[in-house]
Ligand SMILES: *[C@@H]1O[C@H](CO)[C@@H](O)[C@H](O)[C@H]1NC(C)=O
Ligand SMILES: *[C@@H]1O[C@H](CO)[C@@H](O)[C@H](O)[C@H]1NC(C)=O
């Protein structure tokens with residue numbers, strides 16, 4: 367028994383037997399030691415509790431997300447129509463779409479055109495963004511408009527890309543494909559001569575640095591990269607795959623006069639080649655455009671499908687490759703058709719102002735989904751990437767732009 371306890375017991379004994387009054391200092395000792403014991407047990411209990419409960423949300427991210435998104439469960443949810451309803455399950459709060467609920471004016475029209483899921487985001491399982499190579503066919507007369515807008519919007523967050531053209535321009539990372547010209551027919555050569563250039567640069571890289579899929583598009587296509595990558599989940603890049611949508615029927619215009627029927631994937635919505643197919647096409651690309659395809663025909667998407675058919679493969683049709691803008695898609699196919707695919711890969715014929723709007727709309731949509739899902743990891747990744755790219759862009763713009771002189 368410790369000396370303090372002995373004193374305390376003695377004092378209590380004395381007090382109880384009423385022999386003599388207890389000194390004041392002993393009262394203090396008695397109270398202090400009980401307090402120490404109580405505090406000790408409280409701390410111990412808390413430590414046991416903390417050790418038994420892994421933290422769901424790391425504390426240094428707390429300031430990042432407001433209170434609603436850090437709770438694990440809630441019973442009240444806000445409905446899209448503005449009412450509140452009680453949910454029985456342990457599902458999470460689903461806040462309404464930021465854009466559509468708050469009626470952000472310049473984006474509002476998209477709320478009636480584009481499916482706008484605001485939770486349950488599932489990312490791609492098989493491939494990541496850097497597994498893709500984006501091949502964008504452009505031309506000098508579009509550098510300042512379409513190409514620049516693509517660079518500044520969705521492409522700004524892409525790791526690997528080529529902008530194929532025939533005129534160099536130091537303000538845009540253009541890969542010049544020689545002897546292609548800048549007319550409408552030049553798209554054919556930029557595509558067929560450009561792919562061997564890209565293939566050569568791929569071979570120069572270590573295998574683990576090479577891309578697994580090659581996505582060929584024009585500079586007026588808005589791409590939702592996250593959705594596109596998900597679409598590739600079922601396909602093995604080591605098998606030959608030619609993936610696309612918005613398909614049509616045509617014939618192959620070949621110089622020997624044959625006109626074999628073909629189902630082609632629309633080039634505006636973009637075409638995906640697996641690494642394996644990309645490799646298989648190499649020996650025949652320049653030969654096909656120089657010697658087999660009718661020179662006056664500019665349908666490069668039909669031509670590529672014809673070459674692929676010759677090599678022995680067909681288009682694998684998948685949904686969500688939209689050949690038009692959202693408004694024209696709804697006009698043509700109706701809202702129901704659009705709603706069938708809540709995560710489209712792209713829109714085509716998108717002019718620069720709309721390119722910016724779509725990129726903003728989908729960035730907000732992604733944030734809504736991650737926030738409602740309490741997917742803090744992806745939300746943090748996206749925000750950091752977005753901030754990084756934003757400042758890169760501000761620096762580029764500072765070098766590029768000279769504003770008109772100020773006159774009074
Ligand atoms: C959390 O959500 C509720 C209902 O969904 C809302 O009324 C409240 O304002 C939200 N809190 C914050 C901090 O945004
Ligand atoms: C709002 O939506 C909820 C859930 O769908 C529904 O129960 C409720 O009746 C709706 N309220 C109004 C005012 O439409």
Ligand SMILES: *[C@@H]1O[C@H](CO)[C@@H](O)[C@H](O)[C@H]1NC(C)=O
Pocket residue numbers: 649650676677
């Ligand atoms: C592709 O090129 C190879 C090698 O030059 C040739 O043997 C083959 O016939 C060509 N295939 C097609 C479909 O043109």
